[in-house]
Amino acid sequence: MQRLLGRYPPAREHLLEMLHDLQDQNPQHYLSDDAMAAVASYLGLALSDVRGTASFYSMFSFAPRGRHIIRICASPPCQLLGATTVLQKLIDVLGIAVGETTTDGLFTLETTSCLGVCGVAPAMMIDDEVYGNLAPEGIEAVIEKIRREDEAS
Numbered sequence: 001m002q003r004l005l006g007r008y009p010p011a012r013e014h015l016l017e018m019l020h021d022l023q024d025q026n027p028q029h030y031l032s033d034d035a036m037a038a039v040a041s042y043l044g045l046a047l048s049d050v051r052g053t054a055s056f057y058s059m060f061s062f063a064p065r066g067r068h069i070i071r072i073c074a075s076p077p078c079q080l081l082g083a084t085t086v087l088q089k090l091i092d093v094l095g096i097a098v099g100e101t102t103t104d105g106l107f108t109l110e111t112t113s114c115l116g117v118c119g120v121a122p123a124m125m126i127d128d129e130v131y132g133n134l135a136p137e138g139i140e141a142v143i144e145k146i147r148r149e150d151e152a153s
């Protein structure tokens, strides 16, 4: 953790980048209390200040998540084009509700505001990859593909 923080000058303007990096390098994709305390100490800030800043942004999580984060867009353009039925299919296929993680620790399901890819609405991201023009019929194949790739890695 200290090595990661040491890549940045100890200045508050780097706070969000540090938090991103710490969350990314955590295999459970979340900001632990220890990670936020380390950032606070490195920047000379109060832990409550770091936590307060992080909690303002929906991309940060404060609880362990799955190896793959599914974020489906819940903004109106995607909603109008069927995101709700796609979300319901994800819920059915994964057997979890929004905000939950599958029991095998593989997937966490989240909603998000506009992903910036409205041209391919309805859309979702799984980790760093965008999936657009979604339909419920295609969801099971996407999930199975990721399961297979994960098993093979």
Ligand code: FES
Pocket: 073, 074, 075, 076, 077, 078, 113, 114, 115, 116, 117, 118, 121, 122, 123
């Ligand atoms: S509204 Fe869904 S990607 Fe923009």
